[in-house]
Amino acid sequence: MPTDTDIRYLLDRIAIQDLIAKYGLGQDLHQGNNNDQDLLAQWAEVFSPDAIIDASDVGQSAEIGLEDYIDFMRGADRKGTEGLGKLFGLWQHREGYATVTLDGDTATATSPFFHTHETRDGQANVIHTGLWHDRLERRPQGWRIVHRRVENGFFHTFARIANPHDLTER
Structure with missing residues:
Protein backbone atom coordinates (compact mmCIF):
# COMPACT_ATOMS: atom_id res chain seq x y z
CA MET A 1 0.00 0.00 0.00
CA PRO A 2 1.41 3.41 -0.97
CA THR A 3 2.39 5.73 1.82
CA ASP A 4 1.89 9.50 1.92
CA THR A 5 5.61 9.81 1.13
CA ASP A 6 5.19 7.62 -1.98
CA ILE A 7 2.24 9.70 -3.16
CA ARG A 8 4.10 12.98 -2.54
CA TYR A 9 7.09 11.60 -4.52
CA LEU A 10 4.89 10.67 -7.49
CA LEU A 11 3.07 13.99 -7.48
CA ASP A 12 6.37 15.89 -7.35
CA ARG A 13 7.85 13.86 -10.23
CA ILE A 14 4.78 14.45 -12.38
CA ALA A 15 4.83 18.18 -11.59
CA ILE A 16 8.53 18.43 -12.52
CA GLN A 17 8.09 16.46 -15.76
CA ASP A 18 5.13 18.67 -16.73
CA LEU A 19 7.19 21.77 -15.94
CA ILE A 20 10.01 20.60 -18.24
CA ALA A 21 7.49 19.91 -21.03
CA LYS A 22 6.11 23.46 -20.61
CA TYR A 23 9.52 24.83 -21.61
CA GLY A 24 9.09 23.37 -25.11
CA LEU A 25 5.43 24.34 -25.21
CA GLY A 26 6.41 27.92 -24.38
CA GLN A 27 8.72 27.92 -27.39
CA ASP A 28 6.23 26.26 -29.75
CA LEU A 29 3.20 28.42 -28.93
CA HIS A 30 5.21 31.46 -30.04
CA GLN A 31 6.42 30.69 -33.58
CA GLY A 32 8.59 33.13 -35.51
CA ASN A 33 5.80 34.72 -37.57
CA ASN A 34 3.42 34.91 -34.64
CA ASN A 35 3.07 38.41 -33.20
CA ASP A 36 2.74 36.87 -29.72
CA GLN A 37 6.30 36.29 -28.52
CA ASP A 38 5.50 36.36 -24.80
CA LEU A 39 7.47 33.30 -23.71
CA LEU A 40 6.80 34.22 -20.10
CA ALA A 41 3.16 33.22 -20.61
CA GLN A 42 4.38 29.63 -20.13
CA TRP A 43 7.87 30.12 -18.73
CA ALA A 44 6.62 31.87 -15.59
CA GLU A 45 5.39 28.38 -14.67
CA VAL A 46 8.78 26.85 -15.55
CA PHE A 47 11.50 29.15 -14.21
CA SER A 48 11.87 31.11 -11.00
CA PRO A 49 12.19 34.85 -11.75
CA ASP A 50 15.81 34.67 -10.50
CA ALA A 51 16.71 31.60 -12.58
CA ILE A 52 20.14 31.33 -14.17
CA ILE A 53 20.69 29.54 -17.49
CA ASP A 54 24.13 28.21 -18.38
CA ALA A 55 24.32 28.10 -22.19
CA SER A 56 28.13 28.06 -22.36
CA ASP A 57 28.09 24.67 -24.13
CA VAL A 58 26.40 26.36 -27.11
CA GLY A 59 28.60 29.45 -27.17
CA GLN A 60 26.64 31.74 -24.85
CA SER A 61 27.23 32.90 -21.28
CA ALA A 62 27.33 30.57 -18.29
CA GLU A 63 25.13 32.97 -16.30
CA ILE A 64 22.16 34.25 -18.27
CA GLY A 65 19.16 35.65 -16.41
CA LEU A 66 15.68 34.73 -17.59
CA GLU A 67 14.93 38.06 -19.34
CA ASP A 68 18.28 37.97 -21.16
CA TYR A 69 17.63 34.36 -22.18
CA ILE A 70 14.32 35.40 -23.70
CA ASP A 71 16.10 38.28 -25.47
CA PHE A 72 18.54 35.70 -26.90
CA MET A 73 15.59 33.61 -28.13
CA ARG A 74 13.30 36.35 -29.46
CA GLY A 75 15.14 39.66 -29.28
CA ALA A 76 14.62 42.52 -26.85
CA PRO A 112 17.05 14.83 -23.23
CA PHE A 113 15.74 17.23 -25.83
CA PHE A 114 15.15 17.12 -29.58
CA HIS A 115 14.54 20.51 -31.21
CA THR A 116 13.84 21.11 -34.90
CA HIS A 117 13.93 24.47 -36.65
CA GLU A 118 13.15 25.66 -40.16
CA THR A 119 15.25 28.58 -41.33
CA ARG A 120 13.37 31.81 -41.93
CA ASP A 121 14.01 31.55 -45.69
CA GLY A 122 12.56 28.02 -45.69
CA GLN A 123 15.64 26.52 -47.34
CA ALA A 124 17.00 24.38 -44.49
CA ASN A 125 16.08 22.55 -41.33
CA VAL A 126 18.23 22.44 -38.21
CA ILE A 127 18.11 19.69 -35.61
CA HIS A 128 19.56 20.33 -32.17
CA THR A 129 19.85 17.61 -29.52
CA GLY A 130 21.27 17.53 -26.05
CA LEU A 131 20.48 17.33 -22.36
CA TRP A 132 19.00 19.76 -19.86
CA HIS A 133 20.53 19.61 -16.37
CA ASP A 134 18.13 21.36 -14.00
CA ARG A 135 18.14 22.32 -10.34
CA LEU A 136 14.67 22.97 -9.02
CA GLU A 137 13.10 24.33 -5.86
CA ARG A 138 9.61 24.04 -4.52
CA ARG A 139 8.34 27.62 -4.33
CA PRO A 140 4.96 28.89 -3.08
CA GLN A 141 3.75 28.73 -6.72
CA GLY A 142 5.06 25.16 -7.16
CA TRP A 143 8.24 23.63 -8.55
CA ARG A 144 10.47 26.02 -10.53
CA ILE A 145 13.80 25.67 -12.30
CA VAL A 146 16.36 27.85 -10.52
CA HIS A 147 19.36 26.76 -12.62
CA ARG A 148 19.43 25.15 -16.06
CA ARG A 149 22.52 24.03 -17.94
CA VAL A 150 22.38 22.92 -21.55
CA GLU A 151 24.67 20.10 -22.61
CA ASN A 152 25.03 20.17 -26.36
CA GLY A 153 24.53 16.91 -28.22
CA PHE A 154 24.72 18.02 -31.84
CA PHE A 155 23.48 20.53 -34.39
CA HIS A 156 22.83 19.25 -37.91
CA THR A 157 21.53 21.25 -40.84
CA PHE A 158 19.65 19.64 -43.70
CA ALA A 159 18.50 21.13 -46.97
CA ARG A 160 14.72 21.40 -47.14
CA ILE A 161 13.02 19.22 -49.72
CA ALA A 162 9.65 20.62 -50.75
CA ASN A 163 8.25 17.26 -51.82
CA PRO A 164 9.56 14.06 -50.15
CA HIS A 165 8.52 12.12 -53.28
CA ASP A 166 11.45 13.85 -55.01
CA LEU A 167 13.74 11.53 -53.01
CA THR A 168 12.55 8.40 -54.78
CA GLU A 169 14.87 6.67 -57.18
CA ARG A 170 14.67 7.91 -60.72
Whole structure:
Protein backbone atom coordinates (compact mmCIF):
# COMPACT_ATOMS: atom_id res chain seq x y z
CA MET A 1 0.00 0.00 0.00
CA PRO A 2 1.41 3.41 -0.97
CA THR A 3 2.39 5.73 1.82
CA ASP A 4 1.89 9.50 1.92
CA THR A 5 5.61 9.81 1.13
CA ASP A 6 5.19 7.62 -1.98
CA ILE A 7 2.24 9.70 -3.16
CA ARG A 8 4.10 12.98 -2.54
CA TYR A 9 7.09 11.60 -4.52
CA LEU A 10 4.89 10.67 -7.49
CA LEU A 11 3.07 13.99 -7.48
CA ASP A 12 6.37 15.89 -7.35
CA ARG A 13 7.85 13.86 -10.23
CA ILE A 14 4.78 14.45 -12.38
CA ALA A 15 4.83 18.18 -11.59
CA ILE A 16 8.53 18.43 -12.52
CA GLN A 17 8.09 16.46 -15.76
CA ASP A 18 5.13 18.67 -16.73
CA LEU A 19 7.19 21.77 -15.94
CA ILE A 20 10.01 20.60 -18.24
CA ALA A 21 7.49 19.91 -21.03
CA LYS A 22 6.11 23.46 -20.61
CA TYR A 23 9.52 24.83 -21.61
CA GLY A 24 9.09 23.37 -25.11
CA LEU A 25 5.43 24.34 -25.21
CA GLY A 26 6.41 27.92 -24.38
CA GLN A 27 8.72 27.92 -27.39
CA ASP A 28 6.23 26.26 -29.75
CA LEU A 29 3.20 28.42 -28.93
CA HIS A 30 5.21 31.46 -30.04
CA GLN A 31 6.42 30.69 -33.58
CA GLY A 32 8.59 33.13 -35.51
CA ASN A 33 5.80 34.72 -37.57
CA ASN A 34 3.42 34.91 -34.64
CA ASN A 35 3.07 38.41 -33.20
CA ASP A 36 2.74 36.87 -29.72
CA GLN A 37 6.30 36.29 -28.52
CA ASP A 38 5.50 36.36 -24.80
CA LEU A 39 7.47 33.30 -23.71
CA LEU A 40 6.80 34.22 -20.10
CA ALA A 41 3.16 33.22 -20.61
CA GLN A 42 4.38 29.63 -20.13
CA TRP A 43 7.87 30.12 -18.73
CA ALA A 44 6.62 31.87 -15.59
CA GLU A 45 5.39 28.38 -14.67
CA VAL A 46 8.78 26.85 -15.55
CA PHE A 47 11.50 29.15 -14.21
CA SER A 48 11.87 31.11 -11.00
CA PRO A 49 12.19 34.85 -11.75
CA ASP A 50 15.81 34.67 -10.50
CA ALA A 51 16.71 31.60 -12.58
CA ILE A 52 20.14 31.33 -14.17
CA ILE A 53 20.69 29.54 -17.49
CA ASP A 54 24.13 28.21 -18.38
CA ALA A 55 24.32 28.10 -22.19
CA SER A 56 28.13 28.06 -22.36
CA ASP A 57 28.09 24.67 -24.13
CA VAL A 58 26.40 26.36 -27.11
CA GLY A 59 28.60 29.45 -27.17
CA GLN A 60 26.64 31.74 -24.85
CA SER A 61 27.23 32.90 -21.28
CA ALA A 62 27.33 30.57 -18.29
CA GLU A 63 25.13 32.97 -16.30
CA ILE A 64 22.16 34.25 -18.27
CA GLY A 65 19.16 35.65 -16.41
CA LEU A 66 15.68 34.73 -17.59
CA GLU A 67 14.93 38.06 -19.34
CA ASP A 68 18.28 37.97 -21.16
CA TYR A 69 17.63 34.36 -22.18
CA ILE A 70 14.32 35.40 -23.70
CA ASP A 71 16.10 38.28 -25.47
CA PHE A 72 18.54 35.70 -26.90
CA MET A 73 15.59 33.61 -28.13
CA ARG A 74 13.30 36.35 -29.46
CA GLY A 75 15.14 39.66 -29.28
CA ALA A 76 14.62 42.52 -26.85
CA ASP A 77 11.68 43.77 -28.92
CA ARG A 78 9.86 40.41 -28.47
CA LYS A 79 8.72 40.47 -32.10
CA GLY A 80 10.38 37.18 -32.98
CA THR A 81 12.52 38.64 -35.76
CA GLU A 82 15.59 39.22 -33.59
CA GLY A 83 17.57 36.79 -31.46
CA LEU A 84 17.21 33.24 -32.79
CA GLY A 85 13.94 34.35 -34.42
CA LYS A 86 16.08 36.21 -36.94
CA LEU A 87 17.37 32.84 -38.16
CA PHE A 88 14.35 30.59 -37.69
CA GLY A 89 10.71 31.00 -38.67
CA LEU A 90 9.25 27.71 -37.44
CA TRP A 91 10.25 25.20 -34.79
CA GLN A 92 9.21 22.23 -32.71
CA HIS A 93 10.62 21.32 -29.30
CA ARG A 94 10.40 17.88 -27.72
CA GLU A 95 11.56 17.62 -24.13
CA GLY A 96 12.25 14.01 -23.13
CA TYR A 97 11.27 12.30 -19.94
CA ALA A 98 13.33 13.55 -17.06
CA THR A 99 15.16 11.51 -14.51
CA VAL A 100 14.37 13.26 -11.25
CA THR A 101 16.09 13.12 -7.85
CA LEU A 102 14.08 14.65 -5.04
CA ASP A 103 15.43 15.91 -1.73
CA GLY A 104 12.68 17.63 0.23
CA ASP A 105 11.96 20.98 -1.42
CA THR A 106 14.85 20.71 -3.88
CA ALA A 107 15.37 18.45 -6.87
CA THR A 108 17.63 17.79 -9.80
CA ALA A 109 16.52 16.57 -13.21
CA THR A 110 18.25 15.52 -16.40
CA SER A 111 16.21 15.34 -19.57
CA PRO A 112 17.05 14.83 -23.23
CA PHE A 113 15.74 17.23 -25.83
CA PHE A 114 15.15 17.12 -29.58
CA HIS A 115 14.54 20.51 -31.21
CA THR A 116 13.84 21.11 -34.90
CA HIS A 117 13.93 24.47 -36.65
CA GLU A 118 13.15 25.66 -40.16
CA THR A 119 15.25 28.58 -41.33
CA ARG A 120 13.37 31.81 -41.93
CA ASP A 121 14.01 31.55 -45.69
CA GLY A 122 12.56 28.02 -45.69
CA GLN A 123 15.64 26.52 -47.34
CA ALA A 124 17.00 24.38 -44.49
CA ASN A 125 16.08 22.55 -41.33
CA VAL A 126 18.23 22.44 -38.21
CA ILE A 127 18.11 19.69 -35.61
CA HIS A 128 19.56 20.33 -32.17
CA THR A 129 19.85 17.61 -29.52
CA GLY A 130 21.27 17.53 -26.05
CA LEU A 131 20.48 17.33 -22.36
CA TRP A 132 19.00 19.76 -19.86
CA HIS A 133 20.53 19.61 -16.37
CA ASP A 134 18.13 21.36 -14.00
CA ARG A 135 18.14 22.32 -10.34
CA LEU A 136 14.67 22.97 -9.02
CA GLU A 137 13.10 24.33 -5.86
CA ARG A 138 9.61 24.04 -4.52
CA ARG A 139 8.34 27.62 -4.33
CA PRO A 140 4.96 28.89 -3.08
CA GLN A 141 3.75 28.73 -6.72
CA GLY A 142 5.06 25.16 -7.16
CA TRP A 143 8.24 23.63 -8.55
CA ARG A 144 10.47 26.02 -10.53
CA ILE A 145 13.80 25.67 -12.30
CA VAL A 146 16.36 27.85 -10.52
CA HIS A 147 19.36 26.76 -12.62
CA ARG A 148 19.43 25.15 -16.06
CA ARG A 149 22.52 24.03 -17.94
CA VAL A 150 22.38 22.92 -21.55
CA GLU A 151 24.67 20.10 -22.61
CA ASN A 152 25.03 20.17 -26.36
CA GLY A 153 24.53 16.91 -28.22
CA PHE A 154 24.72 18.02 -31.84
CA PHE A 155 23.48 20.53 -34.39
CA HIS A 156 22.83 19.25 -37.91
CA THR A 157 21.53 21.25 -40.84
CA PHE A 158 19.65 19.64 -43.70
CA ALA A 159 18.50 21.13 -46.97
CA ARG A 160 14.72 21.40 -47.14
CA ILE A 161 13.02 19.22 -49.72
CA ALA A 162 9.65 20.62 -50.75
CA ASN A 163 8.25 17.26 -51.82
CA PRO A 164 9.56 14.06 -50.15
CA HIS A 165 8.52 12.12 -53.28
CA ASP A 166 11.45 13.85 -55.01
CA LEU A 167 13.74 11.53 -53.01
CA THR A 168 12.55 8.40 -54.78
CA GLU A 169 14.87 6.67 -57.18
CA ARG A 170 14.67 7.91 -60.72
